Amino acid sequence: MTQSVVVQVGQCGNQIGCRFWDLALREHATVNQKGIYDEALSSFFRNVDTRSDDADTSRGKICSLKARALLLDMEEGVVNEILQGPLRDVFDSKQLITDVSGSGNNWAVGHKMYGCQYEERIVEKLRKIAEHCDCLQCFFVIHSMGGGTGSGLGTFVLNVLEEQFPEVYRFVTSVYPSREDDVITSPYNSVLAMKELSEHADCVLPIENESLFDIVSKINLMTKSGKLSSNIKQASLVTSGGIKTAKEKPFDAMNNIVANLLLNLTSSARFEGSLNMDLNEITMNLVPFPQLHYLVSSLTPLYTLADVNVPSRRLDQMFSDAFSKDHQLIRADPKHCLYLACALLVRGNVHVSDLRRNIERLKPSLNFVSWNQEGWKTGLCSVPPVGHSHSLLALANNTCVKPTFLELKERFLRLYKKKAHLHHYLHADGMEQSCFSEALSSLSDLIEDYNQLDATNCGPAIDPPRLKIAM
Numbered sequence: 301m302t303q304s305v306v307v308q309v310g311q312c313g314n315q316i317g318c319r320f321w322d323l324a325l326r327e328h329a330t331v332n333q334k335g336i337y338d339e340a341l342s343s344f345f346r347n348v349d350t351r352s353d354d355a356d357t358s359r360g361k362i363c364s365l366k367a368r369a370l371l372l373d374m375e376e377g378v379v380n381e382i383l384q385g386p387l388r389d390v391f392d393s394k395q396l397i398t399d400v401s402g403s404g405n406n407w408a409v410g411h412k413m414y415g416c417q418y419e420e421r422i423v424e425k426l427r428k429i430a431e432h433c434d435c436l437q438c439f440f441v442i443h444s445m446g447g448g449t450g451s452g453l454g455t456f457v458l459n460v461l462e463e464q465f466p467e468v469y470r471f472v473t474s475v476y477p478s479r480e481d482d483v484i485t486s487p488y489n490s491v492l493a494m495k496e497l498s499e500h501a502d503c504v505l506p507i508e509n510e511s512l513f514d515i516v517s518k519i520n521l522m523t524k525s526g527k528l529s530s531n532i533k534q535a536s537l538v539t540s541g542g543i544k545t546a547k548e549k550p551f552d553a554m555n556n557i558v559a560n561l562l563l564n565l566t567s568s569a570r571f572e573g574s575l576n577m578d579l580n581e582i583t584m585n586l587v588p589f590p591q592l593h594y595l596v597s598s599l600t601p602l603y604t605l606a607d608v609n610v611p612s613r614r615l616d617q618m619f620s621d622a623f624s625k626d627h628q629l630i631r632a633d634p635k636h637c638l639y640l641a642c643a644l645l646v647r648g649n650v651h652v653s654d655l656r657r658n659i660e661r662l663k664p665s666l667n668f669v670s671w672n673q674e675g676w677k678t679g680l681c682s683v684p685p686v687g688h689s690h691s692l693l694a695l696a697n698n699t700c701v702k703p704t705f706l707e708l709k710e711r712f713l714r715l716y717k718k719k720a721h722l723h724h725y726l727h728a729d730g731m732e733q734s735c736f737s738e739a740l741s742s743l744s745d746l747i748e749d750y751n752q753l754d755a756t757n758c759g760p761a762i763d764p765p766r767l768k769i770a771m
Contacts, residue, residue: 310450403448410452446477446486455496577679648690
């Protein structure tokens with residue numbers, strides 16, 4: 301069994317990370333009722349014997365579980381809240397790096413200033429976490445694109461990971477700001493971060509705040525209209541407190557959806573299955589071109605913190621849902637764009653024949669690139685999410701991400717043409733105006749790559765000429 305490490309950066313990254321660890325613990329508690337530290341738990345948790353100087357205990361009963369995680373934030377609020385909450389025993393001071401002043405929604409402060417200031421400590425803590433792994437498989441970085449710490453320090457950490465652990469894959473979950481974002485400099489932060497993601501990540505799962513908000517609104521609407529059962533599971537293992545209370549924060553339900561995406565993504569690493577998928581296989585099979593590593597994710601069933609009793613969907617309907625826009629975590633339309641490859645990660649009592657049947661059923665409606673018509677990757681994990689019989693995560697490498705990047709570029713240019721707020725960035729040591737033009741150029745090149753793919757595949761597929769061998 302391999303191990304993975306989660307690096308959660310900034311307010312958004314830490315809040316999503318907190319939800320992930322909470323749900324992962326509850327999921328393992330349901331399956332592992334004897335309290336034995338097994339290989340499934342070791343993938344994301346250490347078993348620490350606190351009586352003997354925090355020594356790892358590799359077998360036997362669970363002593364004290366510690367998350368394989370590094371928590372970074374340049375403000376103390378969210379991390380302190382985690383340390384005072386129900387997960388306080390899952391983390392300790394050796395896994396935290398915080399400051400007090402924050403990054404002021406400024407990529408340059410997070411990346412250039414705090415990055416240089418904390419680089420040694422970040423490297424030291426990452427190495428210590430890696431030393432506790434028998435076989436380190438990949439790093440998961442969770443951050444937002446709009447703020448200063450998430451975008452700046454988050455992408456700085458990505459550079460550090462590539463430098464210190466070049467052979468270990470880097471998965472990034474990036475939350476993109478909405479069009480009506482209240483951070484006026486978020487287009488700058490996002491485009492500057494995009495350059496780093498394109499150059500230093502192996503795989504990026506872009507998630508839009510607007511899509512998350514739409515999903516939560518739809519679930520709430522269905523609950524109120526009675527289309528879903530409104531009974532809340534009192535002793536649910538999927539929720540924090542079982543019942544939705546007035547104390548729930550505005551983003552909790554949205555963060556829960558992203559946490560469920562990560563639960564499904566990592567299920568093959570955490571549990572056994574008849575056709576388990578190695579996480580590194582996702583990059584190997586879904587990313588034919590190094591920089592085109594942005595994957596559209598869709599998830600079914602969808603549920604929020606209230607954990608409404610979602611009626612179980614028929615298996616075939618679940619596959620159809622995964623390819624509908626209502627279940628995507630980014631506003632896009634893959635069916636009318638070009639697929640480079642697609643992965644289906646299924647959990648529960650599902651057979652390989654069910655997978656094949658649904659792929660054959662869906663294939664005619666999906667436009668795959670001519671040279672990869674059979675570009676499907678599948679994974680089956682036998683352990684379903686708590687409270688559900690089965691679930692499905694679809695990851696698509698599709699040119700439909702291009703409109704998101706185009707809009708981001710337009711929002712960036714509206715500010716950059718007026719040189720608005722530039723002086724705030726140029727005050728940071730090492731930050732020059734060329735950083736903006738290079739980031740814009742990188743994003744333009746990425747968009748052009750998607751344009752070329754769309755252009756070359758708009759006609760009927762033609763077999764390439766075969767090599768002639770002289771006899």
